[in-house]
Amino acid sequence: MNELNIRRRSVLLGAAAGAAGLALPQLALAADTYPERPITFICPWPAGGTADASMRAICQTAARVLKQPIAVENRAGAAGMIGAKAIASAKADGYTIGQIPISVTRFSQLGTLQADPRKDFTYLARTSGQTFGIAVQPGSRFKTLQEMVAHAKANPGKVTYAHAGVGGATHVGMEEFALAAGIQLNAIAYKGGAAALQDTLGGQVDMLADSSSWAPHVEAGKLRLLATWGEQRTPRFKDTPTLKELGFKVVVDAPNGIGAPAGLPPEVEKKLREALRVAVLSEEFKAVADRIDAPVMYLDGPDYRKYVGQVYEHETQLIERLKLKELLAKG
Structure with missing residues (x-):
């Protein structure tokens, strides 16, 4: 490599190093002034x-x-x-x-x-x-979750429940519970929780699996809550047991x-x-x-x-x- 090329290479390397040195303070400045x-x-x-x-x-x-x-x-x-x-x-x-x-x-x-x-x-x-739960109409034959499980075992695939869509938390959580309980339920998919709630209130299905859309209706006596899905009972519905405390190793809080x-x-x-x-x-x-x-x-x-x-x-x-x-x- 001749002397001219050596000098040219040194200038290029020096310029590159200088540019890199400038970039670092600029990045730090951007972080300091953000947002x-x-x-x-x-x-x-x-x-x-x-x-x-x-x-x-x-x-x-x-x-x-x-x-x-x-x-x-x-x-x-x-x-x-x-x-x-x-x-x-x-x-x-x-x-x-x-x-x-x-x-x-x-x-x-x-x-x-x-x-x-x-x-x-x-x-x-x-x-x-989120607070998920299983709710039924006040006049439902299922007074407790255990009664529902017993009926479902005797009548596989007959008990229906509404959920907000295939693959969503309410569907997957309910099917995970069904596996743990050893029962087969009839899942009815809706395009969202609002439609599922309305058909439960209207008696078109046996149960609703949803997040807390049921809460005001439970408080108004239009629905009865059988169980919630969290690690612990929810303070607002402290008298309702969780799936876990009823013996089913399922916790869904999404x-x-x-x-x-x-x-x-x-x-x-x-x-x-x-x-x-x-x-x-x-x-x-x-x-x-x-x-x-x-x-x-x-x-x-x-x-x-x-x-x-x-x-x-x-x-x-x-x-x-x-x-x-x-x-x-x-x-």
């Missing part, structure tokens, strides 16, 4: 619902911590998967975050979500769960969380995790969560990621045991 503009929060459910209300409460508190507005954008459809896909596909700069339903672990394996929850999201915080696209800059992720920690543990969010029977189940981002991985493995086994792919193929 510089409003943040978009994707809610994968319709406006006005319980999930929408809880996410808006979190966004209000987190916005105060971050000193920037957080605008909620509802992207409903496909059992929450349209919104989840939008989060996974967004630019990983911290200006698009959103609610990630835990059902991403199931629907990604069933083909409804074209994303891998194990690698396509940055997990920021687990927020709260906790949701908040995330962003994969590849979020570490310092931006840190700021968002801290803001969301404050928001989820705030009195404002607790008040909303209590009102909609959503137990606060906070986990920080790294622990939330581990939890999602565990649920993914559990869902893999459930999909196989319940033959969910075959059920979806049948429509």
Whole structure:
């Protein structure tokens, strides 16, 4: 290599090193000044619902911590998967975050979500769960869950229940319970919990499996609650036993969380995790969560990621045991 080439190579290397040196402070500066503009929060459910209300409460508190507005954008459809896909596909700069339903672990394996929850999201915080339960009409022959199980064992496939859609939490949770109880039920799928509730109130089905849509009707005496599905009894219905305490090793609380696209800059992720920690543990969010029977189940981002991985493995086994792919193929 002649002297001219050596000098030229040295200049090029020096320029490259200088550019790299400049890039690092710029990245640090971007993290230090984040957020510089409003943040978009994707809610994968319709406006006005319980999930929408809880996410808006979190966004209000987190916005105060971050000193920037957080605008909620509802992207409903496909059992929450349209919104989840939008989060996974967004630019990983911290200006698009959103609610990630835990059902991403199931629907990604069933083909409804074209994303891998194990690698396509940055997990920021687990927020709260849901209160699921089994409800019947006041005049139902089933006064207790044990009576229903006994009748179902004597009459396989005859007892009907309404749920909000094949593969959803209410369907999968109820079938997991049926497996544990050794019974065969007749599952009637609806396009959402509202329609399932109405047919239960109208006596078209024997039972309703749903999150707390039944709560005001139970309090009004229009439905009777046989069991809830959480780890512990819900304070609002403290006289109703859980599936677990009745001897069935089934716990379904479907906790949701908040995330962003994969590849979020570490310092931006840190700021968002801290803001969301404050928001989820705030009195404002607790008040909303209590009102909609959503137990606060906070986990920080790294622990939330581990939890999602565990649920993914559990869902893999459930999909196989319940033959969910075959059920979806049948429509």
